[in-house]
Amino acid sequence: MVMTPDAEGSTLQLRDVRKSFPDPGDPVNRRLVLSGISVSLAAGELVSLIGPSGCGKSTLLRLIAGLETPDSGELLIGSEAIRRPSAERGLVFQDPNLFPWLTVRRNIEVGLVARGLLQEKKTEVDEFMRLVELEAFANAFPHHLSGGMAQRVALARALINHPKVLLLDEPLGALDAFTRMRMQDEVLRLWSARRSTTLLVTHDIDEAIYMSDRIIIMTPRPGRIDQIILVHLGRPRHRSNPEFLQLRGEILELLHFAGGERMKSGKAHAPIM
Amino acid sequence: MIVRNGDEATAVISPPKPPPVSVAASLRTLSIFAGSVALALVVHLIVARNEPPLEMRFYTIFLGSVLLIAVITAPAQILWARLRQFRQNLHPILTAAAFLLCLWEIITSGVRLLPLPYFPSPAKVLHSLITDRMLLFDSTWHSLLLLLSGYAFGVIAGLITGLCIGWSPPVRYWGMPLLKVVGPIPATAWIPLAMVVSPSTMFSAVALIALAVWFPVTMLTASGISNTRASYLDVARTLGAGRGYLIFRVAVPAALPNIFIGLFMGLGASFLTLVVAETVGVKSGLGWYVSWAQGWAEYGKVFAALVIMAGFFSTIMTVLFKVRDRMLVWQKGVIKW
Ligand SMILES: Nc1ncnc2c1ncn2[C@@H]1O[C@H](COP(=O)(O)OP(=O)(O)OP(=O)(O)O)[C@@H](O)[C@H]1O
Ligand SMILES: [Mg+2]
8 A cells, every 4th residue: 555645645435335226127126236335545545446347336436426426325535525526536437528629728627617726727737738748739629639648638637636536437448458558657657646546447457456556356236345455566567577467367366267267166256347 | 649749730620721723724614614604695695685775784794794804814813823723613603603694594585485574584683683772782781680680689598598498407397398389380470469469560570580590599409408418517527617617618518519500490490580570561671672572563673682682691691600610610520511
């Protein structure tokens, strides 16, 4: 667990969070999506969230963002309960969701404009454009950007608010393998510069090991926390380092994806990813 | 991934330059145009021998000067590439127009294929256009004032109601049924009632045009606003946006393509309502002029007014297109216009 004194992040605590949605096929019962999630993140920590599709990862992030309210349980930032969306919790969706009617620069400015801080922090916009290396595209509209560039804009847009908690919902899921690895380094670079408490949803075990301090593994729906794995590797990490590979093997073993014996054992775990 | 070349960004957004047009090709097409105008002039001179010369004068001058310009611009464009480009683009349509004028003259004054007082030749129409220009100008001016005031009120009202219905579910619940029942009644159907109830015909005409515009603008604004992608609103919320920002900086721009469709539909409806209102009630404007001239059996003037109307309406339409192009630049390349 990494904690730096200058971390912009703050602690995030979830206590027995439950969430259900109305079930379209069943008017009487609701569909339970998250059943009792409890976990705390230290300030400045980067934690990955892995789990089968539909287990409620996005829902958990939306709860933390304040876009949904839990059925029961508590969500705390520092010591304050989360009630509504706020600029202190940035969310980057799987789809970049840039506003197509704004140029790259204006997209990055959105958070400042919305909070009436644009005049004050004008210089910071340039700083963030530089940080994600998009100065050349300042006046381009989003449909001129490649997927990776759009995702970087989405990152910059969330980061400019200096969120205490940064929620990343598979931000790299749509990218090809090479762009993806480059973007992982960029996210790490941005994270180590700002030290927001970061929760990263991913489907990629390598990405989780490469990036995070801890990895949370969730069960299929209704989602619960199955395991939390501490990644005790130093940074910067190497993807082909024996320790890296050993940890990878252990996690695959845990998930019954190591291969070979999976057929024989026929464990009750649902297929993942 | 790192693009250091600053030109690249600008290159993407600036429109591509059209290829240069060769001088020879341009001269060739140009002579076709000059030829078509010359043909129209010759046909006109032949036909005009059986007509009162006073009424033919303007058209002769008109065709003569067009021919002169065509001949003069031919050498000029060898030197001036922009003119060449411009002529190249417009050339086929201008040639077609010259042939059409020629054909029009033949079937009216020439062989008298159409019943004559009702279908005057282009020469007669031009004559009426020029001799009655003061009254035509005045009528156009009145139509413009009436149209713009009605359209402005209709658009403002439509945007406000559309926004409320699109954004707020309770307003939608109560407003939508009303809109669906009252809206589709053509504004012109209210004319008899409006003429009786209102203090002045001018006032009721403005109100009717506004009503005609209001319905499509409301409908499309409401649907645009309520169909704003939820993820845009979610993104804005997590970035600290309040209600004002969500409505005016997210929902409205997201709905803008829809709103413009409403504005175009409203414009069409406003033209119709304008002309009908002027024909039956208001004592000025192009609609009034047409029925007045028709009453005196001056069909040259009727057609002159129709020509002005065509130019007038299409100019306004073009202005709205320009405004849209301006406001929806960000859509360029996303959607075919
Ligand atoms: N607004 C909603 N209304 C009804 N059901 C919902 C809603 N949002 C999510 N769900 C349900 O909750 C479950 C979890 O969805 P969620 O998007 O959180 O999954 P996920 O873990 O992010 O999956 P993936 O990895 O595929 O993105 C799904 O079964 C989904 O159908
Ligand atoms: Mg998801």
